[in-house]
Amino acid sequence: MENKPAVYRKLFFSTLKLSAFTFGGGFVIVPLMRRRFVEELGWLEEQEMLDITALSQSSPGPIAVNASILIGYRVAGLPGALMTVLGTVLPPLVIISVISWFYQAFRDNPLVNVAMTGMLAGVAAVLCDVVITMTAKLFKQKRILPFVILAGAFVASRVFGVNIMLIIAACGLIGACDLFIRRKREKEGQK
Amino acid sequence: MIYLELFWSFFQIGLFAIGGGYAAMPLIQAQVVDARGWLSLAQFADVMAISEMTPGPIALNAATFVGVQTAGIPGGIVATIGCIVPPCIIMTLLAYLYYRYRGLSVIQGILAGLRPAVIAMIASAALSLVILAFYGTRTLPADLTVINWRAVVLFAAALFVLRKWKVSPIWAIAGTGAAGLLLYALL
Numbered sequence: 001m002e003n004k005p006a007v008y009r010k011l012f013f014s015t016l017k018l019s020a021f022t023f024g025g026g027f028v029i030v031p032l033m034r035r036r037f038v039e040e041l042g043w044l045e046e047q048e049m050l051d052i053t054a055l056s057q058s059s060p061g062p063i064a065v066n067a068s069i070l071i072g073y074r075v076a077g078l079p080g081a082l083m084t085v086l087g088t089v090l091p092p093l094v095i096i097s098v099i100s101w102f103y104q105a106f107r108d109n110p111l112v113n114v115a116m117t118g119m120l121a122g123v124a125a126v127l128c129d130v131v132i133t134m135t136a137k138l139f140k141q142k143r144i145l146p147f148v149i150l151a152g153a154f155v156a157s158r159v160f161g162v163n164i165m166l167i168i169a170a171c172g173l174i175g176a177c178d179l180f181i182r183r184k185r186e187k188e189g190q191k
Numbered sequence: 192m193i194y195l196e197l198f199w200s201f202f203q204i205g206l207f208a209i210g211g212g213y214a215a216m217p218l219i220q221a222q223v224v225d226a227r228g229w230l231s232l233a234q235f236a237d238v239m240a241i242s243e244m245t246p247g248p249i250a251l252n253a254a255t256f257v258g259v260q261t262a263g264i265p266g267g268i269v270a271t272i273g274c275i276v277p278p279c280i281i282m283t284l285l286a287y288l289y290y291r292y293r294g295l296s297v298i299q300g301i302l303a304g305l306r307p308a309v310i311a312m313i314a315s316a317a318l319s320l321v322i323l324a325f326y327g328t329r330t331l332p333a334d335l336t337v338i339n340w341r342a343v344v345l346f347a348a349a350l351f352v353l354r355k356w357k358v359s360p361i362w363a364i365a366g367t368g369a370a371g372l373l374l375y376a377l378l
Contacts (some may be wrong), residue, residue, distance in 0.1 A: 005226015005331045013278070015239040019246060019247060020246055021246060022246050023245075023246050023361055024361075026248065035227025037355070037367065048233070050290050051289065051310050054295065054327055055282070055285055055289055056282075056296045057210070057284045058209075058295055058299070059206055059209070059278060059283055059286065060205060060206055060207060060209045060278055060280070060281055060365055061208060061250070061275065061277060061281070061284050062205075062208070062212070062215070062246075062248030062249075062250050062251055062274075062275075062278070063212075063248070065251070065275050065278055066282050067280050068242040068250055068343070069279060069282050069283075070217070070282065070286060072341075073283075073286070076325065080301070081279075085275065085279070089251060089271055089275060091246060091247055092245070092246065092247025092248065092252050092255060092271075093255050093267060093268065093271055093336060094253045095245050095246065095247065096241070096245065096247070096251075096252045096255035096256050096259070096267070096319050097255055097264055097267050098240075099241055100255065100256045100259040100260055100267070100294075101255070101259065103237075103256075103260070111372065114252070114371055114372055114375045115322075115368040115369070115371055115372050116240065116368070117342070117371055118342075118345050118367045118368045118369075118370055118371015118372065118374075119236075119237075119240040119364050119365075119367050119368040119371070120233070120236045120237075120240070120320065120324045120342070121324045121342045121343075121349060121367050121371075122345065122346075122349045122363050122364035122366065123239045123240050123243070123320060123347035123364055124304070124317060124320040124321045124324050124346055124348070124364075125345075125347075125349035125353060125363060125367070126243070126321075126347050126353065126363055127213070127229075127313055127314075127316060127361075128317050128318035128321070128350055129217070129318060129350060129353040129354060129363075130211050130213050130313055130317075131310055131314045131317055132354070133312070134306070134309075134310045135310055137350055137371070138307060138310070139306060145368070146303075146307040147305070147307065148305040149303040149304060149308055149311075150307035150310055150311045151311075152311075153307065153308040153311035153312065154314060154315060155310035157311065157312060157315050158232075158315050158318070162240055163221075164207070164217055164218055164221045164312055165203060165206075165218070165221075167311075168207050168209070168305060168308055168309075168312075169207075169313070171304045171307070171308035172301040172302075172304050172305050172308075173301075173304070174304045175300045175301045175302065175303045175305060176297055176298065176300045176301045176304065177300075178304060179296065179297070179299070179300025179303065180300070183370065184262050185305060186286045189247030
């Protein structure tokens with residue numbers, strides 16, 4: 001491979017470019033990262049990239065950040081990971097800082113106000129669409145437990161005002177126990 | 192100490208947002224709107240709209256926005272760092288376990304339990320925004336007929352287009368913005 005500074009530079013500018021021009025979040029940017037690092041640069045194997053994708057989606061935090069950490073680390077160790085994280089974080093930091101700076105002035109403009117009010121309905125629709133799509137996928141599992149969790153979590157949060165983080169931790173625990181119990185049953189079934 | 196508060200709030204968001212951008216939304220709302228009152232629900236909706244139409248992960252966009260609004264550029268940087276510290280640590284740990292034992296079965300179990308909970312949280316956030324869009328308030332008013340019909344039409348049209356043609360959220364949100372202006376100009 002090339003000398004170290006060149007690798008660092010390429011890691012930084014590759015992720016910077018991807019982060020600055022990719023709209024649509026983690027599920028869009030990861031395939032583009034694959035194209036850059038597997039196909040164009042040949043720094044990662046196809047299987048490695050599949051592992052990285054699985055890991056990034058299973059870990060907390062933004063998927064793009066997670067994937068960039070792993071890619072940087074696999075290619076050039078800790079300094080590599082630092083380069084890719086910086087590259088991923090800088091564009092939104094700069095872009096949103098600028099927008100945020102002008103936000104008040106923009107927001108008080110009556111035309112912007114009308115447009116933003118319209119967009120509120122759009123954002124609500126996007127979230128409803130996400131909920132419908134995700135729920136439809138749950139039906140395919142043909143199990144009752146996920147729907148019990150869904151209803152329980154909704155009521156706990158909406159009606160009883162239980163802390164979201166507590167709900168997430170509890171549901172993660174239920175999922176782990178469920179997997180454990182099913183494994184055990186499978187093993188006993190084989191005997 | 193505002194920097195510490197920013198760091199800690201976004202640290203928790205980074206720690207518990209599992210499963211991509213939309214999963215982070217309810218957490219951001221819980222921290223930034225409900226717990227700290229840094230943004231109103233309407234401002235939070237603005238951030239979501241801006242976030243969808245600019246590049247970058249929603250959680251990072253929200254971190255920068257809230258940070259800059261409450262404590263200037265240093266605030267934005269601190270909030271962003273808070274947001275990426277937990278994934279950096281956990282990611283490293285997970286990667287180590289994964290390459291050592293070749294498998295994520297426990298984590299996959301946890302994720303299977305989380306997915307419906309995440310759906311419920313997003314649904315709750317969606318409901319809050321629908322009420323805000325239709326009635327302009329956080330909770331349902333006593334008189335349900337004082338509804339903003341323009342918002343209902345925009346919402347229904349956007350949802351229809353999203354379901355039917357699977358358009359990108361960017362276009363759906365930009366479209367409702369433009370259609371909102373048009374409706375306003377015509378009516």
